Amino acid sequence: MDxxxxDEFARSIKKAKIKSCLIMREDRLVFEYYKNRKIENNPQKINSCTKSILSILIGIAVDKGYIKSISEPVINFFPELMNILDDPRKRHITIEDLLTMSAGFEWPEFGEWNYSTPMVFSSDVIKYVFERNLENDRGEKMNYNSGCSHVLTAILQKTTGMKAIEFANLHLFKPLGITNVRWYEDSKGINRGGDGLTMTTVDMLKMGTLYLQEGNWKNKRIVSSDWLRKSTQPYYLTYEAIGYYAYHWWVRNLNINNAEVSSTEMIFALGFGGQYICIIPVLSMVIAITSDMYEDSLKPLRLLEECLVHL
Known part of the structure; x- marks a missing residue:
């Protein structure tokens, strides 16, 4: 890379509230920035990047047969909720609907809730989610919903007999050499699927590299390439400023000033405040970013694209 x-990219991110940024291209670290040594060594709260890592864990659970099908109705895992289903359409919401956030719940997380959710104060988050009114039929529209993510970690816990963090340590984190990680829980001991993970920037980079290597890590299969392909297809376009939504991953096209690559796809995880795990397959590139830009979570993405356009 030029x-x-x-150098220009480094100057721009130093002016901003970016805490760290790592860029790897063709298995070589080509850019490294840490605001200070503490940020380099300590796990950072990655907010909604948690969701994309959860997507990988759901794929591993499907690969291993813990989850039989993502077409299975969610209510099958929570029969105790049957008596609160005031709308019969809720019975047909599937795991896939949760993954694409197209379950249909009225959920103004990107609206009047201002990126926060009252569910965090609930003593029973799963019940809180399913008590929300439906404003759309399942599969009709994507609406950003961290409640869907939390229900997914509950399903993972029910089907595997392990908390999500235990399952992740066994099948994802430890095989990748990730040991310095924490996953916060709700009051019932369910890991917070929407935003609960902390990890180092290097470990975030490993998550993206796993995708770039089609689910393999040091000659060991971690997650199927079929799942990774399916989980990063652009399914719904609700927020044009961000991109399409897939299975808890975002997808957008980049315009790059390169004779060989005029337009290419970027797959990325996005956390509130400007946390990113970005994969650009055609460039063999992975980027990890942590920030404190709660007033503008998309600013790191804009700075990154300004850099990439001149490749």
Whole structure:
């Protein structure tokens, strides 16, 4: 990569509230920035990047047969909720609907809730989610909903007999050499699927590299390439400023000033405040970013694209 372009990128992120940024291309670290040594060594709260890692865990659970089908109705895992289903359509919401956030619940997380959710104060988050009114039929529209993510960690716990963090340590984190990680829980001991993970920037980079290597890590299969392909297809376009939504991953097209690559796809995890795990397959590139930009979570994405356009 052009050193002049990287120097300009370094100056721009130092002016902003970006805490760390790592760029790997063709298995080589080509850019490294940490605001200070503490950020380099300590796990950072990655907010909704948690959702994308959860997507990988759901794929591993499907691969291993813990989850039989993502077409299975969610209510099958929570029969105790049957008596509160005031709308019969709720019985048909599937795991896939949760993954694409197209379950149909009225959920103004990107509206009047201002990126927060009252569910965090609930003593029973799963019940809180299913008591929400439906404003759409399942599969009709994507609406950002961290409640869907939390229900997924509950399903993972029910089907595997392990908390999500235990399942992740066994089948994802430890095989990748990730040991310095924490996953916060709700009051019932269910890991917070929407935003609960903390990890280092290097470990975030490993998550993206696993995707780039089609689910393999040091000659060991971690998750099927079929799942990774399916889980990163652009399914719904609700927020044009961000991109399409897949199975808890975002997808958008980049315009790059390169004769060989005029337009290419970027797959990315996005956390509130500007946390990112980005994969650009055609460039063999992975980027990890942590930030404190709660007033503008998309600013790191804009700065990154300004850099990439001049490749």
């Amino acid at each position: 050193l002049k372009i990287l």
